[in-house]
Amino acid sequence: MKILVCISNVPDTTTKVKFVESDTKLDTAGIQWVINPWDELSLTRALELKDDASAGVKSVTVAHVGPATAEPTIRKALAIGADDAFRVNAEPADSYYVAAQLAEVIGREQYDLILCGIESSDYNGSMTGGMIAEFLGIPSVSAVSDIKIENGAPIVIRETDGGREVVSVPMPFVVIVQKGIAKEPRIASMRGIMTARTKPVRIYEPSAKEPLTRITVFEKPSPRAACKFIDPENPGQLIALLQNEAKVI
Amino acid sequence: MSVLVYAQNWDGKFKKSSFELVSYGSKVAEMLNTSLICLSIGTVSDEELKKLGNYGAGKIIRVNNEFCKILDNQVYTDIIAQVALKEEASVIIISNNTEGKAVAPRLSVRLKAGMASGVSKLPLSIAPFTVYKRTYSGNAFAHLVINTDIKIITLAQNSFSLIETPNNAGIEDMSVSIDSSLLKTVIKDTQKQTGRLLLTDAEIVVSGGRGMKSPDNWGPLVELASVLGAATACSRPVSDEGWRSHEEHTGQTGKVIAPNLYIAVGISGATQHLAGVSSSKYIVAINTDKDAPIFEVAQYGIVGDALRVLPKLVEAVKELKK
Numbered sequence: 001m002k003i004l005v006c007i008s009n010v011p012d013t014t015t016k017v018k019f020v021e022s023d024t025k026l027d028t029a030g031i032q033w034v035i036n037p038w039d040e041l042s043l044t045r046a047l048e049l050k051d052d053a054s055a056g057v058k059s060v061t062v063a064h065v066g067p068a069t070a071e072p073t074i075r076k077a078l079a080i081g082a083d084d085a086f087r088v089n090a091e092p093a094d095s096y097y098v099a100a101q102l103a104e105v106i107g108r109e110q111y112d113l114i115l116c117g118i119e120s121s122d123y124n125g126s127m128t129g130g131m132i133a134e135f136l137g138i139p140s141v142s143a144v145s146d147i148k149i150e151n152g153a154p155i156v157i158r159e160t161d162g163g164r165e166v167v168s169v170p171m172p173f174v175v176i177v178q179k180g181i182a183k184e185p186r187i188a189s190m191r192g193i194m195t196a197r198t199k200p201v202r203i204y205e206p207s208a209k210e211p212l213t214r215i216t217v218f219e220k221p222s223p224r225a226a227c228k229f230i231d232p233e234n235p236g237q238l239i240a241l242l243q244n245e246a247k248v249i
Numbered sequence: 250m251s252v253l254v255y256a257q258n259w260d261g262k263f264k265k266s267s268f269e270l271v272s273y274g275s276k277v278a279e280m281l282n283t284s285l286i287c288l289s290i291g292t293v294s295d296e297e298l299k300k301l302g303n304y305g306a307g308k309i310i311r312v313n314n315e316f317c318k319i320l321d322n323q324v325y326t327d328i329i330a331q332v333a334l335k336e337e338a339s340v341i342i343i344s345n346n347t348e349g350k351a352v353a354p355r356l357s358v359r360l361k362a363g364m365a366s367g368v369s370k371l372p373l374s375i376a377p378f379t380v381y382k383r384t385y386s387g388n389a390f391a392h393l394v395i396n397t398d399i400k401i402i403t404l405a406q407n408s409f410s411l412i413e414t415p416n417n418a419g420i421e422d423m424s425v426s427i428d429s430s431l432l433k434t435v436i437k438d439t440q441k442q443t444g445r446l447l448l449t450d451a452e453i454v455v456s457g458g459r460g461m462k463s464p465d466n467w468g469p470l471v472e473l474a475s476v477l478g479a480a481t482a483c484s485r486p487v488s489d490e491g492w493r494s495h496e497e498h499t500g501q502t503g504k505v506i507a508p509n510l511y512i513a514v515g516i517s518g519a520t521q522h523l524a525g526v527s528s529s530k531y532i533v534a535i536n537t538d539k540d541a542p543i544f545e546v547a548q549y550g551i552v553g554d555a556l557r558v559l560p561k562l563v564e565a566v567k568e569l570k571k
């Protein structure tokens with residue numbers, strides 16, 4: 001079984017984002033780039049499955065659409081333990097464009113399980129995984145919090161609004177992962193960092209595809225009113241404010 | 250031309266969020282000078298469907314066949330796509346909840362329709378079609394232009410108020426033909442939470458962090474939630490430690506919620522936590538540290554020990570509800 005983990009390259013989650021060029025572009029000065037938290041967890045789960053000989057996972061490949069500046073993030077994924085990687089050398093214009101590029105390569109290279117995070121912490125799209133599946137005409141299971149391989153076949157748990165289901169679908173399919181898929185992200189060992197340098201990263205030029213959407217400007221959320229402090233000895237005052245001023249209870 | 254809302258049901262029933270979606274759809278239809286069609290998939294009674302008419306649906310389409318008993322993303326995509334094409338929908342509106350996230354992206358590819366997810370306002374303009382969507386986990390919002398003839402929007406939960414515009418909408422049972430080979434999802438087991446208010450549906454949420462000190466201290470927090478009719482939530486370390494269930498974890502890597510009132514108790518307010526709660530209309534913080542970042546986003550704050558403050562709040566709410 002060949003597993004593909006799609007990774008997004010995002011600003012560290014503590015970043016206070018700022019914009020430049022009349023708020024049309026992210027100010028990348030000083031930003032620390034990391035593997036999107038969900039993708040880090042799905043990579044971890046893929047590697048755990050590979051470690052378990054009975055699961056029969058032959059390889060874990062990492063996929064990314066982005067310019068060469070994303071290379072350190074890809075190397076980090078290799079250092080954590082992925083076997084190889086490919087990068088489509090293009091600006092990730094929108095989810096549709098990214099999914100179209102990934103689907104093109106996946107169609108050629110043939111993977112059995114394709115893991116995507118439920119969202120990327122930059123554009124909060126929640127789209128790439130489902131789009132890849134539709135481009136390839138294969139099933140997708142969303143909001144997956146666990147994946148196991150039983151007798152060579154994947155069994156996943158998907159979270160629903162108000163419960164969970166144990167689901168099976170025939171491979172190949174796209175797994176869209178969320179919380180629970182792995183406990184802690186795996187970190188790179190010294191040896192991992194050394195071997196990552198020589199692991200293969202295939203670089204493909206993009207195929208001709210058009211994005212369907214375009215961001216024209218970014219806005220910061222409107223500042224909230226300053227905090228009103230209430231005497232801790234008289235918290236009943238808070239309840240009165242919530243009722244009469246905020247009118248939320 | 251039309252605007253199509255896909256109204257998900259839960260065991261044959263709609264929720265308040267379904268009516269918010271229909272209210273939103275009705276306003277978008279008004280902006281486009283066209284009518285609103287609501288699609289329901291699965292077994293839903295006429296009486297329940299009629300409720301969609303109260304929020305502006307001009308027509309209600311029900312698709313119910315043997316293939317839609319369980320959520321198979323390919324089957325549901327196929328149904329919505331067929332209805333959208335038949336009704337010449339120019340905008341398709343779906344909730345940004347678990348089911349919406351599963352289906353809408355597939356639909357986007359299927360119809361080659363540009364999609365915006367997590368939209369929280371009415372379109373900013375019709376030409377070009379521009380929407381307002383969450384980015385950078387709530388640290389920014391983007392104006393996003395959709396360039397295609399058909400547009401797909403997923404609406405952030407609790408971002409739009411109900412608007413009653415009674416319409417005596419007719420119900421049409423539409424038969425769509427589904428290629429049976431599409432249905433590949435097999436459900437082997439189902440666990441349902443029953444009788445509990447879902448975190449994502451709740452209008453008031455009381456949430457505890459590491460400042461609660463021990464899992465044994467949750468009694469007054471749960472009681473406060475109960476007297477307020479609120480759901481309970483927690484920060485990530487709390488669920489990682491197993492103090493509270495994973496369903497309650499809010500934030501970047503947990504649930505994203507937007508209640509009217511979020512009460513954060515013993516939570517410092519880390520960026521990753523705020524990513525899940527910053528769209529709450531009001532935030533109340535209770536924390537011993539007056540410099541905790543949570544007070545920067547809160548409108549009301551109490552600097553004090555949660556374990557002493559919570560019981561007093563419970564009493565005050567009980568007094569109020571008398």
Ligand SMILES: Cc1cc2nc3c(=O)[nH]c(=O)nc-3n(C[C@H](O)[C@H](O)[C@H](O)COP(=O)(O)OP(=O)(O)OC[C@H]3O[C@@H](n4cnc5c(N)ncnc54)[C@H](O)[C@@H]3O)c2cc1C
Pocket residue numbers: 013037457458459460461483484485486487498499500501502503514515516517518519520521522525535536537538541553554555556
């Ligand atoms: C990639 C990534 C993703 C993450 N995702 C999430 C996420 O989704 N959700 C999330 O919550 N976190 C997330 N985190 C963790 C986040 O950075 C913080 O560590 C976490 O939110 C802190 O939780 P806390 O506020 O409960 O605990 P702390 O930061 O330890 O804060 C406890 C607070 O309680 C106060 N306190 C102490 N005693 C009392 C008392 N007696 N009464 C009242 N107040 C008291 C303290 O003053 C302090 O402010 C993530 C981190 C990373 C790196």
